[in-house]
Amino acid sequence: MSTLGTRIGLIVVFCTSAATAQSIKADHTTLDVDVIPSSALDAARALHMSLDHASVGGNILDGMNDLASADASRYAFPNWYWHERGNPGWQPKVDQFTDWVTAHQSEYDVMQMKFCFIDDDANFTYYRDAMLALETAHPTKQFVWWTMPIETSGNQNRDAFNSAVRSYAQANDKPLYDIAAIESHDASGAPRTEGGFEAMVEAYSSDGGHLNATGRLRAAKGMWWMMARLGGWDPGGGGTGGTGGSSSGGGSSLGGTSSGGTSAGGASSGGTSAAGSSGGPASSSGDDSGCNVGGHGAPSPWLAALTLLGAAALGRRRS
Structure with a gap:
């Protein structure tokens, strides 16, 4: 040769x-968002994303707005839509997410759903099969897998579900937002357990389950890390952002406005974001290195x- x-x-x-x-993962080890280059944050915010959620998702949105209020030039997120769907039960949540993706897939590059800590009877196999079916049906979209939020105690069932999600995501190269790991490790990285199972660090919650200002900021940083990775950033020294993918409907300017009200960081949980109102086909994201992440x-x-x-x-x- x-x-x-x-x-x-x-x-x-x-x-x-x-x-x-x-593999792409956000957990307690990936919260140093100061190291993410501005170009990677720009690529992340260019992606049109939706997140199906309930109350803890609203906590994360509050954390996103906290970051954007402090520095909108880095942390505004005009194209990310928080889809508040309430708590109808774990199985309806999965089914409704499938319906949501089918109806709105042309509007988004990245689509996510999360359970709440009340869904501790969720069946991993049902969740896995639904996610795989969506990936097969929509191969140009990126779907993020999630662990389940936890509480300060009583997490045996949640621990089993989360262990199954982590194992499968790692073995099959699935993007994973590990909220349970973010919640169960303190600022020094030390894990907290209760009864032999991972448990929420008490300093992150005022009621044992929902995130307070400290906890929601950690979760928001994890979201930025995840989206920067999906936008093509490689913290190991590869791509630094790239253009990412975006729906042809475009997006609003930094600090965008939702139809339900204006927030420092983009869509509020009650409104339709710029991404949510665009109807054009979405493109896939890439990275500057030319290698798939x-x-x-x-x-x-x-x-x-x-x-x-x-x-x-x-x-x-x-x-």
Whole structure:
């Protein structure tokens, strides 16, 4: 093989291996949002995202607005929609998310749903199968898997569900927002358990389940980390943001306005965000390195071109 063919082949192998080997995860170890470059935050906010949630999701939204109020130039999120769907039960939540995705998939690049701590009887297999069906039906969309929020005590069932989600996400390279890990580790990274199961750090909640100002800020930082990763940022030194994907409906300016009211960070939980009112098809997100992050999305044109060049060089050598 020629020197050119060898070098290109090594680049292709490296990019492909790095893309598939590194899963995307937000947990208690990924809350230092100050290290995220502005370009990566811009790519993240360009993504149109929806999150199906109830009260704890509202806490996270409050944390997002706290960050945006402190620094809108970095933490405004005009294209992210918090879809408040209440607490109809764990199975209706899964079914309603499927219906929501079917009806609104053209408006979003990233679609997420979370359970609440009251859903401690949720069935992992039912959740897993629904998520896999959505991924199959909508291959250009990115779906984020979630652990279940926990309380300061009584988490045996939640712990079992969360362990199953973590194991499956890790083994199958699924983007994972691990809210339970964020809630169960203190600021130094030390875990808290109660009765042998992970438990909410008491300093993060005023009632044992919902997030106070400290807890919601941690969760909001985790959301920014997740979205920056989905937008193409590699904290290990790869891509620094890229353009990300966005719905053709576009988005409002920094600090956007929802139809339900104006917030420092974008959509309020009661309104329709700029992403929610756009009807155009969504595009997939990428990264500056040209490699797929975590194996999500189609190979970039850059990578495909390198592959063809490598093959051509090898062919010339053999001929």
